[in-house]
Amino acid sequence: MKTRLSERLSYKQARNTLILTFLIGALFSVIQVTLDFYEQDHAIDQEMQALLNISSTPAARIAYNIDEELAQELLLGLLRSPTIIRAEMTDENNTPLAAISRDIQHDTTRVVSDTLFGKTRQYKKPLRVAYDPEEKLGFLILEIDTYIYGSSFIKRSVVTAVTAIIKGLILAIVLLLLFYRMTTQPLSALTRDLRRVNNHARTPIALKYPAGHEYDEIGSLVDSINRLLHVISTNLKKRRQAEKQLRNYLVDLENIVDNRTAELNARNRQLRDSNEELDQARQDAVQMAKTRASMLASMSHEVRTPINGILGMIDLLLRDNPTESQQAKLQLARESGIILVQLLNEVLDFSKFESDRLTIEAIVFDLHDTLETATALLGQSATDKGLILQNQLDHALPHTVVGDPTRLHQILTNLLGNAIKFTHHGSVILKAWAEVQPDQQCQLHVEIRDTGIGIPEAMQEDIFTAFSQASSDTTRKFGGTGLGLALSKKIAEAMGGSITVESQPNEGSRFTVVLPFEQTVQEVSPYPLNHHTITIAGTTMAIAAPPVLASIIYGYCREWKIDVWVPSWHGPWRQQDLERLSKTALLLTHAQHLVVERQNPTLLLQGSDNTATNTPENDTVVMPLPIRKEQLHTTLAELLGSDIHPATAYSMTPPNVIVQEAPPITTRILVVEDNPTNLMVAEGMLEQLGYQVTTARNGQQCLDRCQKALFDLVLMDCNMPVMDGYEACRQLRNNAKTCDIPVIALTANALSHDRERCYRAGMQDYIAKPFERSTLKKTLEKWL
Missing domain, CATH: 3.40.50.2300 (Response regulator)
Known part of the structure; x- marks a missing residue:
């Protein structure tokens, strides 16, 4: 391949050298021209000052004698200078004694000269005689044309620039030839020799040194290429030997493959059998997971249904004027039932974490009320133990935020309940403050301090593990399953926060919860x-x-x-x-x-x-x-x-003392429930609230009741014989007479997909069993 001139190394070296030489020459030319300009400008002023000094003495005598004829002759003599275009002599009052002038010389190059030195210059010198230097006799005024000086300067500048260009071109040509001779020519010869090398030659080939380059960089390059060629030749020889051995191995390999093929066929049959077993195991695992989910839902329903009956009956008995002894026993039974519900909720929530089905809401809620409600719900437990339970809210704590109040309440009640459980005397304090960010984001800090038994440092990490407690005898002394703290930590992390603990044995504990929330723009005054x-x-x-x-x-x-x-x-x-x-x-x-x-x-x-x-x-x-x-x-x-x-x-x-609420306007409510106990509980609560109650034992009876009478609201159980609540609600919605009746699910199915199933069936709201009277009342007031 022939290398183009523009791609040759000698050309590139000469080009770069020329550019650098031209730039340096141009710089020095500019400097030289600039210095010449300033020297020329100064020379004009010096020459004219010398002319004025020579002419001032005779001009002073002429002015002293006021001889206009001599003045005219002096000015004519000055006008013989090619640069002077006007000469004038005046007395001390600037009255002209004599004046003479001529036209300015015109030329096409005057523009450059006039730009540099000006078109004309005027010089003025006062006239005095030696024997009376204090008296002014007049002035000698000369005006010159700068073109003669400017044209001379321009010619010198052009010569300087042309000389610099010619020098650069000559230097470039010399360098091009020199670089070609010293670099390009030997490299080209070396390239030609390399092209003649036979890659399949059985003997190594050595390149010759270009003349005069045995010991410079090109000679070193030749040495490196020769070593490389020797290595290539050696490798080729080894490759031929390897190819020969490989051909022998291929023959042996064909024999081995034939033997192994039979073995692989046998193993493939075994692998197919193993895959079938693995697929069956996978199907069994999927079926087991479905069975577990179904069992969990069934357990939730089967446990919540009797608990709802127990708690509902206890609430009804508490409102029937029991004796103080009976009231204490009923209250104890009610608290035990609530603990059982909490345990059931913890197990369900923990199972949701394992299946990644726990959801976090983002709704506007009252942060102050949520914090204070958590402490209020545990106030009786603290009072029974003689403890001081109190919340301490910072003055800058936002009142309304966006987040999940239910999960926040769950975390707080777990931590407060633990603090009360393990504190025998003293106090449990909930302190809350927030770090508000400019973008309406805030970090809620909740600190729960107690004066209880404390936690050893070695056990502080284990308490957040499911089914683990600080010591082996904790469960025997205080009860519990060890799920509360583990579940609280998982919920906090799911909300983007954290829970930490600081504690010393017999010095109390301090749990700190940090959770992110979004502050509402319109802050409601607390x-x-x-x-x-x-x-x-x-x-x-x-x-x-x-x-x-x-x-x-x-x-x-x-x-x-x-x-x-x-x-x-x-x-x-x-x-x-x-x-x-x-x-x-x-x-x-x-x-x-x-x-x-x-x-x-x-x-x-x-x-x-x-x-x-x-x-x-x-x-x-x-x-x-x-x-x-x-x-x-x-x-x-x-x-x-x-x-x-x-x-x-x-x-x-x-x-x-029973407080009887003012009964609402006559309102008829249909309760559809197959469990007699739960039906009695719902009926009793509704009658205490002042509603007229009609009951049905299944979905078909519900439809029959609704055809015979008009109801303001229906409380619908979901799992019933004959016809379940989902189908009954769908038929109510398809009937023009009953399509607008509010239907509220009253069910023990507490999983998230159960709630969605109720909404899809056409139910407007959802109450999970076991429910409290206050929850029932609040929901009814919402829809009535």
């Missing part, structure tokens, strides 16, 4: 009264409560700008404390430290069992523990306002 704060100047409130509870209430009061003081909790009241107490507007005290002789209002804090050490007076407001922040704010606003009302708003009704 304290609608008094615009977030109770500003009461000069008003004092006293807090007589255990230190941990007093500290939380004190922080709330300072947040609301209430002047508050905390007397000593331990020991009897001192005289000075009693005197100061008599001057306070309000006393907030615990049931264990109630002051009876007091004229001003008292806010009494007591456990949710409604028992107190001392009987409250008429001017005492009772507030149950744990305190809700909004409820405390509202109560203080009423008690410390201009109109102080006696306390009746928050005192609770004793549990043995």
Whole structure:
């Protein structure tokens, strides 16, 4: 292949050298021309100044004698200079004595000269005589044409540029020939020799050194190529030997393949048999998984149905004026049933995690209410053990957020329940705050501290493992399955958060939950009264409560700008404390430290069992523990306002007194349930709520009842004989008379796909068994 001139190495070297030489030459030419310009410009001024100096002496004498004829002759002599185009002599008052001029020389190249040096220049020199230097006799004025100097400068510049270009071209040609001779020619010869090498030659071939290049880089290249050719020749020889051996091996291999083929056929038959067994095992595993899911759903339904009957009957008995002994026993039975439901829910949720079917909701909910409800639900358990259970909400905690309130409530109740279970004296405190981000995202931090038995450091990781507890005798002493913490941690991680623990034996524990939520744009005020704060100047409130509870209430009061003081909790009241107490507007005290002789209002804090050490007076407001922040704010606003009302708003009704709700407008409800116990429970709850109840034992009876009478709502069980609730609901929807009746599922099927199946059948809502009376009431009020 012939190399083009533009691709030759010598050409590229000469080209690059020429470009570099041209750039350097151009730079030096520009510098030389620039210096020449400044020298020429300065030479013009110097020449004219010299001419003025020579002419100024005779011109001064002429001006002194005021001889116009001599002045004219002097100016004519100056005008003989080719550069001078005008000469003028004036007296001291600028009156002309003589003046002479001529036209400017015109040329096509004047534009460049005039741009560089200007078209004309004017010089002016005062005239004085030597014997009277102070007196001005006049001025000698000369105006010159710069073209003569400019044209001379332009010619020199052109010569400089042309010379630089010619030098560059000559240098390029010389370098091109030199590089071709020293580089391209020997490399081309070396390339030709390489092309003549026979790749299949049995003897190695050595290239010759180009003349004069035995010891330079080209000679080194030849040495490297010769070594490479020797290696190639050696490898070719070895390859021929290997090919010969390979042909011998192929013959042997054919014999071996024939023998192995028979063996492989036998093994293939065994493999087919194994694959059939594996496929059967896979089908058995799939069937087992389906059976497990069906068993789980069946277990959920079969367990929830009798539990609903038990809890419902207990609720009905609690409202039939039982004796105190009977009430305590019924309450214990009810709590045991609730624990059983919680255990069932934990097992179901844990199974959802194993099958990746747990869903996390994203709805707007009241964060304050969710946190305080979790503590309120466990208030009775804390009171029974003599513990202080209280929540502490930060003032900057968002009120409404977007997330899953059910899962948050589940995590909190698990952690709070554990804290109460393993704490024998002291307190359990839920502290919550949030880190709000500019993009409406916030990190919720919930810290649950207790003063319980603590957890050894070596066991702190194991407590989050399913069916594991801190020690082997924990289950025997405290009960439980070890699912609560494991499930809570999995739920927190599914929500994008975490749960950590810090604990020391006999020093209590601190569980910290961090969960991400989205803050709503329109933040609802958690304290609608008094615009977030109770500003009461000069008003004092006293807090007589255990230190941990007093500290939380004190922080709330300072947040609301209430002047508050905390007397000593331990020991009897001192005289000075009693005197100061008599001057306070309000006393907030615990049931264990109630002051009876007091004229001003008292806010009494007591456990949710409604028992107190001392009987409250008429001017005492009772507030149950744990305190809700909004409820405390509202109560203080009423008690410390201009109109102080006696306390009746928050005192609770004793549990043995039945509160009969005002019956709604005559409303007929059809309850469809095949289980007699559950039917009796639902019927009793609805009658207590003031509704007219009609019952049916299956879906067919439901359709018959709806044809004979008009109902405002139907509570429908799903699994029934004759006709199930799904089919009955579909037929109700297909009937013009019954298509608009609200149908609410009342079923023990608690899995997520069961809820979706109810909605697909046409049911508007869903109540899972076991259900509480409050849940039933709330759902009915929603649809009626």
